[in-house]
């Protein structure tokens with residue numbers, strides 16, 4: 001006991017030293033902003049240097065006050081310890097040193113040396129003699145006295161026991177947004193987080209296995225490990241909805257990464273406001289991969305064969321390009337399969353070149369100005385064979401004109417599917433069209449055929465099972481040359497087009513080479529609740545590896561009641577007496593009424609602890625207490641109703657209460 005107290009005291013003193021170093025770093029960075037502007041060679045350099053220093057000072061000062069390390073590894077004298085023989089390192093969310101050249105007091109969790117902290121085990125200690133985990137008072141703002149416990153594993157001596165610190169962290173009540181898991185990343189998660197930038201991975205993971213956490217930590221890892229490449233090419237995180245983005249919004253900033261774009265797929269393609277909603281039959285056709293071919297045909301139907309030769313007046317000369325030559329030019333450019341806008345310019349350039357050859361034979365070399373002028377003089381010809389188009393115009397034509405649609409969709413869509421696509425009341429022109437969500441996906445498809453969109457170096461896609469083939473294409477073309485981290489669970493597919501297999505989804509994303517891996521240890525849902533939810537799996541028509549829960553705690557109650565409203569109110573009233581967040585999940589039609597009831601009963605605390613929501617919105621979120629109201633109503637009226645219920649049941653961190661009046665749709 002005495003030696004433990006002594007060790008704790010030593011570590012608290014070390015933490016004091018780290019705090020002093022951090023305070024000095026913040027002061028230094030702020031001073032450097034001023035000094036940096038003075039030392040730069042030119043105004044532009046000063047601007048650039050000032051920007052870097054200001055960003056660093058801002059990032060440091062915006063970091064929350066919190067403990068500066070969470071772990072420590074001490075290497076042994078074996079060859080497995082490599083360069084770190086006998087060394088000891090504290091590990092935290094950011095590197096800390098007393099001055100830039102000094103050895104670090106704390107190493108960043110993403111540094112190569114930290115890997116041993118996450119990966120070492122008694123079966124393979126990786127040169128680690130002792131792994132130490134620190135226990136801090138929950139919510140600590142980093143006062144050294146808050147260091148309340150430490151736990152040592154003597155790995156080299158073959159000692160291995162489940163960590164109490166990790167278990168405590170997993171069982172902590174969840175209030176507010178998602179937390180980072182840098183202190184407790186598990187080995188199978190760490191492998192995914194640290195996969196090289198060039199590698200595309202697809203993670204199939206049961207509810208609560210940490211897919212979202214892994215995706216966010218992978219983003220932070222890539223930014224740290226490949227700073228130039230990733231920042232230059234850009235990193236994008238795509239989530240299913242606003243509530244989810246809000247929920248995850250604190251994780252990257254808490255890991256020191258403030259500037260990553262996190263958005264929904266709708267945000268990424270929001271060229272117009274969404275002002276219409278498609279019937280499901282229509283949306284299903286619009287989201288089908290065959291629409292890509294239909295739209296391509298519709299776009300290239302605008303390209304027509306030249307019908308007469310072209311004459312160019314050039315001072316006293318008159319040059320001619322024959323019909324055969326023009327046809328050859330257009331056919332040649334079409335065969336190159338370049339983006340539509342590039343093709344249009346190539347037609348112009350090639351015709352100009354034909355004219356130039358004639359002109360140079362007769363009148364000597366021609367300069368760029370001559371080329372530009374000649375290009376302008378054949379504008380009418382270019383417009384006639386390869387007209388300028390707006391993507392909206394092409395989509396509107398397909399949705400308005402049965403003949404244009406039939407020509408583009410012949411052999412691809414059935415007559416019934418074509419009928420489902422046509423607008424019941426077409427707008428006067430595309431400019432006054434009321435676009436739906438799916439229409440924006442179609443517009444993006446055409447826009448990318450016209451001109452390639454700028455891409456990202458890496459895209460992390462969460463809840464990827466829910467993307468339609470056409471949405472996959474939206475993201476795929478934005479990461480054409482980069483890599484992806486695809487995260488999802490086929491069993492949680494709730495959209496009408498949700499994927500049934502990963503290879504299919506990856507093909508739509510244009511990343512068929514991605515390695516498919518699974519996470520099978522659940523960190524959210526306690527074993528009893530998971531076992532109950534898993535009874536739905538055989539009915540979900542997907543093949544997913546079984547998962548096991550890390551958590552043995554938890555409480556499950558299933559209650560039949562004649563009065564659902566009263567029972568829900570009572571359940572919420574009892575839940576608010578316990579710590580943690582509360583989620584009431586019900587059929588969409590019931591949500592408004594239950595929300596009003598919760599407000600009327602004065603159960604809305606500030607910050608709010610009770611959320612009433614449908615399963616689709618609860619996706620990706622978690623609550624300490626979940627109250628699922630009338631499972632039969634959640635299931636009915638939706639082809640993926642059982643998947644919605646599976647999502648609802650697997651949001652619970654500690655307690656799940658199921659209230660029902662009708663028979664349960666669970667065997």
Ligand SMILES: Nc1ncnc2c1ncn2[C@@H]1O[C@H](COP(=O)(O)OP(=O)(O)OP(=O)(O)O)[C@@H](O)[C@H]1O
Pocket residue numbers: 169170178179180181184185186189205206207208209210211212213214489492523524619620621622650
């Ligand atoms: N290694 C870990 N240490 C501590 N907490 C963890 C760890 N891995 C996951 N968690 C926690 O488990 C919970 C579930 O994680 P997460 O939301 O990332 O899972 P998921 O697989 O995306 O779930 P779902 O499919 O249901 O959306 C979160 O609270 C997360 O912080």
